[in-house]
Amino acid sequence: MKNIVLFASGSGSNVENIVQYFQENSEVNISAVLTNKTQAQVLDRCNRLNINGLYFNRNAFYETDCVLDIVKTFNPDLIVLAGFLWKVPKNLIANFPNKIVNIHPALLPKYGGKGMYGNNVHEAVRANNETETGITIHYVNENYDEGAVIRQVKTSVLATDTPETIAHKVHELEYEYFPKVIEELLRGE
Numbered sequence: 150m151k152n153i154v155l156f157a158s159g160s161g162s163n164v165e166n167i168v169q170y171f172q173e174n175s176e177v178n179i180s181a182v183l184t185n186k187t188q189a190q191v192l193d194r195c196n197r198l199n200i201n202g203l204y205f206n207r208n209a210f211y212e213t214d215c216v217l218d219i220v221k222t223f224n225p226d227l228i229v230l231a232g233f234l235w236k237v238p239k240n241l242i243a244n245f246p247n248k249i250v251n252i253h254p255a256l257l258p259k260y261g262g263k264g265m266y267g268n269n270v271h272e273a274v275r276a277n278n279e280t281e282t283g284i285t286i287h288y289v290n291e292n293y294d295e296g297a298v299i300r301q302v303k304t305s306v307l308a309t310d311t312p313e314t315i316a317h318k319v320h321e322l323e324y325e326y327f328p329k330v331i332e333e334l335l336r337g338e
C-alpha cells in the first residue's frame with residue numbers, strides 16, 4: 150500500500166480529482182489532507198469524500214515539529230501540494246527528500262515565486278501577451294517554485310483568452326496530468 154498526504158490551501162478541486170482518480174486503486178491510500186486555512190473549501194470536500202481533513206496554523210508549521218510529526222504518522226510515500234500556498238519549512242524537506250511535489254499553474258521558471266499563485270499567474274500571463282502557458286509539476290525545495298522539474302505540459306494562449314479562460318485551460322491540464330504523474334512517481338517511474 151502506498152500512502153499519499155496532501156496539502157491544500159483553497160478550493161481543493163485538484164485534491165478532489167486526485168482522490169477520485171485513486172478511489173478504485175486498492176494500492177494507493179489518501180491518508181489525509183492538511184490545510185492552513187480554517188475556511189478552505191477543501192475541508193468541505195474532505196467531509197463529503199470521507200477523507201481526513203486536518204487544520205494547522207502558522208506557529209505549528211514554522212515553529213514546531215507538530216505538522217512534521219503528524220505527517221510522519223501516515224508514513225507517506227509521497228507528499229503532494231495541490232494548491233498549497235505556504236513555503237514548506239526545512240524540517241519537512243529534510244525528512245522527506247524527493248518525496249514532496251508541487252503543481253504550479255505556469256511554465257516555470259516563468260511566473261513563479263512569492264505572490265505568484267492561482268489567478269495572479271493567469272492575469273500576468275494575459276498581461277504579458279504570452280502565446281503559451283501550462284503546468285509544472287516539480288519537487289519542492291526551500292525556495293518557492295525552484296525544485297527540479299518532473300513534468301511540464303503546455304497549452305496555447307489565444308488573443309481572445311481572458312485570465313478566466315486561461316485558468317480553465319490550465320485546470321484541465323492539472324486534472325488530466327497531476328494524478329497520472331503522482332501514480333508514476335509512486336511506481337518509481
Ligand code: GAR
Nearest residue numbers: 159160161162163232253254266267
Ligand atoms: C491550482 O491551479 C494550482 O496549480 C495552484 O493553485 C490552484 C489550486 O486550485 N497552485 C499554485 O498557484 C501554487 N503556487 P484548487 O484548490 O482548485 O486545486
